[in-house]
Ligand SMILES: Nc1ncnc2c1ncn2[C@@H]1O[C@H](COP(=O)(O)OP(=O)(O)OP(=O)(O)O)[C@@H](O)[C@H]1O
Ligand SMILES: Nc1ncnc2c1ncn2[C@@H]1O[C@H](COP(=O)(O)OP(=O)(O)O)[C@@H](O)[C@H]1O
Ligand code: SF4
Ligand code: SF4
Ligand SMILES: [Mg+2]
């Protein structure tokens with residue numbers, strides 16, 4: 291995958307497999323003799339993508355398709371089995387713990403469940419001040435206070451509530467606090483994993499508006515993970531569609547929603563229920579989602595795809611770039627098979 | 631009384647140590663045979679409690695403190711438990727968000743379906759098995775015979791939800807109450823399950839009460855809609871009209887909050903603040919602290935649900 295300038299983040303052919311075979315006895319199998327059998331979850335398979343400075347790249351896909359694993363790989367919480375990850379041109383997937391420190395400041399994460407991700411025993415002040423003091427050892431107490439107040443105001447939480455604990459806040463307020471924690475170190479890049487999925491729609495709107503507003507004010511770049519496609523359309527510059535740990539399509543939000551190319555993207559988009567729209571005929575998929583333990587051969591989507599041909603069962607479709615800088619991984623699109 | 635189900639002025643309270651709190655406050659609506667209705671609102675608005683109250687599944691410290699529930703011409707709100715069982719799971723079935731509330735992990739699907747049937751009807755095992763198979767086919771379950779021998783954990787989330795629907799159909803109910811039946815499912819599976827529910831209601835002339843927070847789902851599946859806020863229905867009318875020309879300021883805000891209702895990248899319409907907790911409901915109109923139209927009267931007098939325009943009922947002083 292080539293770009294004409296250095297993207298802020300580049301993920302190249304990244305693979306992450308988890309060994310879940312358990313202990314020695316769990317691995318014993320008796321199949322015409324005794325074997326040791328490993329069970330591997332193939333969570334992320336050869337994913338490549340890039341995020342340009344100032345944009346919002348959304349990663350979408352259904353539950354278990356590898357979105358959160360990808361986020362954790364990017365933030366160095368997992369090491370890839372193979373592949374490379376670059377931040378601002380620097381390779382980061384091989385860094386040691388100490389070498390990661392400066393990136394821990396620049397790259398921040400916001401999680402889905404603001405309750406689980408905030409320490410229940412810490413006050414808002416502790417939650418926000420501790421990382422600040424850790425990364426800025428020379429900061430005075432007053433400077434830290436001012437910074438915390440400033441960020442709290444930015445996310446719309448009254449600084450007077452600084453001594454409160456997470457359980458004293460509503461879900462929406464807790465999500466604001468975890469956004470404040472994400473912002474306190476003045477990051478450049480934020481990975482948000484389903485940041486509004488646990489919230490009611492009126493609160494979700496408040497948080498989405500806040501995130502878009504902060505992006506402008508602080509010149510932020512987002513990698514936004516969600517399964518909610520209406521949210522994606524609303525906030526993204528570009529979108530990456532994952533299925534079973536594999537990248538199907540990477541395109542600008544406009545192109546993707548106006549003219550989805552990959553058969554899975556089309557099925558996914560046709561299933562979104564839209565307010566005020568009588569049912570559009572959604573594209574029915576064959577069969578069931580396979581598990582990432584038994585990944586289908588060839589194109590991982592072939593057992594569900596109505597356009598699948600022999601080649602799809604044998605050969606993994608490579609990612610090709612179309613004229614409008616849409617990237618698609620599908621034999622049918624590459625060879626121009628009729629798809630309607 | 632011509633409707634299949636007619637709920638009038640329903641009130642549900644929970645007795646807490648600190649005093650009673652009112653979870654449902656004067657809710658009224660009706661459902662005709664084969665009609666599909668959506669009950670929408672944000673978390674804590676009272677959707678599930680309303681659904682549970684209809685089939686008397688409110689457990690202590692909760693109780694129905696006022697109102698009537700007419701079903702097939704009978705007043706069922708005060709039915710004792712044994713009499714309620716002739717209704718619940720028979721004439722009115724309920725589908726829960728969590729499939730494991732209906733399915734027992736230690737028994738096969740077949741065993742659970744057959745036992746459910748035998749508990750409600752005096753039939754032989756082979757008759758029950760035949761009905762179970764017929765319902766599995768009705769929900770378009772692939773290889774239905776095989777499913778009877780399987781355990782719930784051997785099935786995917788979507789298949790499990792199909793089984794739940796099949797179980798809810800066993801007694802040919804007149805109404806299905808579905809509480810967030812697809813919230814835990816992926817969007818492609820959700821679309822299939824919603825198609826199925828809608829088809830079943832049309833073909834079998836079944837009424838549907840769809841409880842959900844997802845206005846997109848409601849607007850595709852239902853014919854009418856009731857919007858709840860802080861224990862009350864604040865807007866009630868034909869789905870098309872409510873979704874395109876909502877009357878109540880809360881509904882207007884709610885629809886505007888949904889990404890997709892406006893141009894991508896623009897600020898979403900935002901309702902300030904949040905829904906009050908039950909112990910803190912403001913006097914007058916419960917929505918008044920968040921409402922941009924709020925006037926003096928809104929803090930003093932509770933608006934009643936009344937006919938406004940285009941067949942919509944709404945509870946608002948200013949409309
Ligand atoms: N057993 C109980 N004791 C006390 N209060 C209760 C009880 N069950 C429900 N409530 C309260 O009744 C109100 C309505 O609850 P309900 O479960 O109907 O909400 P809902 O609209 O279904 O919300 P959600 O979308 O989160 O499912 C809530 O404020 C809830 O806290
Ligand atoms: N630490 C882990 N150990 C084993 N399997 C895992 C681990 N983390 C994720 N997985 C598996 O990898 C797949 C992708 O998971 P995840 O990235 O969490 O999906 P998503 O966020 O898209 O829902 C799933 O099958 C999941 O069960
Ligand atoms: S490669 Fe083949 S199976 Fe895969 S999406 Fe394209 S047409 Fe379908
Ligand atoms: S009654 Fe008043 S506060 Fe309530 S919705 Fe209408 S205008 Fe707003
Ligand atoms: Mg996840």
Ligand SMILES: [Mg+2]
Pocket residue numbers: 677678679809
């Ligand atoms: Mg509920």
